[in-house]
Amino acid sequence: MNDQMFESAADPHMERFAHRASANPAFLGWQLAAFARARGFDDAALAGYLECAPAVLAHVRVCGPIRADHRRADVTEVASKFGLNPVRLAEAAKPVPAEPSAGDTEPDPAPAGAFLAARDRTDAS
């Protein structure tokens, strides 16, 4: 278990970042959130299910989503890094309908009139 390694996850900003990531299908948190909703799990229950400390969850959530076509490798990579139960992670990260393809997964375009935030200056001119 890597609890000590992720002590910093207790920091509220990382927690908040992870929750925001969970609203975006480009992150594993999206899949975990769908699973938790379906099972009626809160964070503690989800952490217990995955066999990790609650503080580790924030870090798990900001990983990339498990891809259907790389399922085994993806689950192994994430489970190994965070000390999760790989079978349960595979179960929790089953594809949900809005699961994105790898790479470009930004769900919402910027609102009209917003800054381009330096994300693609060439598109701006």
Place this chain on the structure above:
Amino acid sequence: MTNDSEWPDRDEEARLLERLLAGCRTAHEELAVCYLHRLCQFLGAAHPKAREELCHQAADEALLNFLAKPSSYDATKKGLLAYLRMSAECDLLNLLAREARHRPVSLDSVAEPVDRRNRTSGCESPLDDPRVAAEYAALAPNERGVLELMCEGVRDTDEYAEVLGLLHLSAERRRAAVKRTKDRIQKRFARALGDTR
């Protein structure tokens, strides 16, 4: 201002980016751990009047957008550090502008020049002023590019001409067009700040 040495060096940056683009699932988390707090610190130092919550939100948005769509970043144009800083700063300006639209402007605000050439690191930014932020939000994308160059103290006409897509013009016409644009932008901000000169 966050010291550059505290940020991942070029090699580390390249390694993280390579892992992300190669599809490693844990690369997102590594990048978030590496950059999230540093971006917040950077924004807090660059915009000391901005609320901490807004700085956090801007850092979140910049990083989430990048991680969700890494293909939007072109490594040949800009280093990742510079890209994320600029992205986070623009997100912060968006948030400030949005806030300014929903908040009465304080008449006690001190009108500051837009030009930041003489500012020392860590000083208040004119862009913290909601009137300036709102005006910035109303600029066309290429005008924002010009303003960024002005803020950086760039003097080379060709750099402005490139942003404006005017490199095909003769040197004289290029210079005149760039000057017109810079003057127009300065006047807009002067008006926004109540300077009627």
